[in-house]
Amino acid sequence: MDKPGQGDIGSSGAGTGSGAVELVMTAVLLAVLGGGGALVNPIIGVVGGSIAILFYFSIVINQEYERAVVFRLGSFDRVLGPGLNLKIPFLEWVQVIDYRVKTVNVTPQKVLTADNVTTTVDAIVFYKVREDSEEIRKSVLEVEDYEKVTVNYGQTMLRAIIGERELDEILHNRDEIADNLRDRLDQATNDFGIHIRDVEIQDVSIPESLERAMASEAEAERDRRARVTHARGELQASARIRAAADVLGSGGYKLRTLETVDNVAKENSTIVTIPAEMMPGGGDDEGGSPVQGLVDKVTEDVDLSDLDIGEAADKLAGDSQDQEDTQN
Incomplete structure (x- = not known):
């Protein structure tokens, strides 16, 4: 029987x-x-x-x-x-x-990481009985239930490996942790004829409050990288502009300024800002005003006598004359 x-x-x-x-x-x-x-x-x-x-x-x-x-x-x-x-x-x-390959789930393990964060980790183990006759004999004689023992080994070793690492390392190095668990588990189960083919970390769960904090940190990191990239681009652009200015001299700078003014004017602006050094006189004549020079240049061909401005014009002319006498 x-x-x-x-x-x-x-x-x-x-x-x-x-x-x-x-x-x-x-x-x-x-x-x-x-x-x-x-x-x-x-x-x-x-x-x-x-x-x-x-x-x-x-x-x-x-x-x-x-x-x-x-x-x-x-x-x-x-x-x-x-x-x-x-x-x-x-x-x-x-x-x-x-002796075909079988799978067994390692139940989720709640572990305290090296940096004192509570996390829950589960895994899946792929294993098989070795085909050699001696290994088959050991799988029957050396252990009562090799599947149950394999699962228990997996639970204890997973807890030990997670407890040795910080949370960031656990989240970013799942493959390394899985390989480490596979090697340790294969060595332990070798005594009763079991070969561990592979181990996969299925899920790493962390507290919800920590998830929100990590999301904020990731967003801040992306913003920092964007700012660094933008600053790096500005630095490269300024270096090229400086090199171009060395070649073109002051004329190159004025050309760049005119291009900027032209771009601003294309935006349908009613007010255009013009640098003082680009105005007539350039502010270099002694006692001269760039703004006054620009006004004089615009109005020199305009005959104000043709305009019927009446007493307001006379009053304005008188006020201007009084102001000049006071300055003299």
């Missing part, structure tokens, strides 16, 4: 299956009953039926991805490969091991 344990024991993974059961029952009936349905020979029927039953319990059929560990009277005997295998009925039983 088969002994329960890990894997599928005495089931479709190790046995003949429903088709084999039907074959055995047919053989028993043919051995016991004659063509007319009458009992031919009870002894022959019993012997034939017993042989068929023994043959049924002697067959072990493994799939390509399965191996069967055989125990004889409670002691390990051998490992059976894929295909049709035989065992001694009632003295030997098998435990089938599936």
Whole structure:
């Protein structure tokens, strides 16, 4: 009889299956009953039926991805490969091991990081039983439930790794943490024939208040980078303008100023600011006013006598004359 344990024991993974059961029952009936349905020979029927039953319990059929560990009277005997295998009925039983890659979730772990931030981390582990016969033997004899042990190892090691790091490192180095966990876990499970193929960190949860603070910090950092980029562009532009001024001299500066004035005038402005040095006289004549020079230049060809301004014009002219006499 088969002994329960890990894997599928005495089931479709190790046995003949429903088709084999039907074959055995047919053989028993043919051995016991004659063509007319009458009992031919009870002894022959019993012997034939017993042989068929023994043959049924002697067959072990493994799939390509399965191996069967055989125990004889409670002691390990051998490992059976894929295909049709035989065992001694009632003295030997098998435990089938599936060595395909399996996945197991490491339950979320609430951990305090090195910088005293509470975070919740969970992971998923990809593992398999090693295919070597000795490793398969260890997966049965060295551990009661290798999947449960693998999960427990993953939980404790994940907590240890997260506790050694600060939050920023955890958020930015998930792959490194996953690789570290995989190496540690593979070394620990190697003693009972388990190989860790991969580990993935699924989620890192932090308090909501900290999420808002980190979002504000990220926004401030983006603004700082934008300002630095803008200042760097201004610096490069000023350096090129300075180089152009050295080549063109003062005329180049005035040309640049005129281009700026022209750009301002295109914006449909009613007021245009003109630098004093660009006005007639340039402010260099002794006692001269650039503004007065510009006014004189504009009004020198205008005959004010043609304008009927009456007493207001006379009064304005008199006030201007009095102001000049006072200054003299």
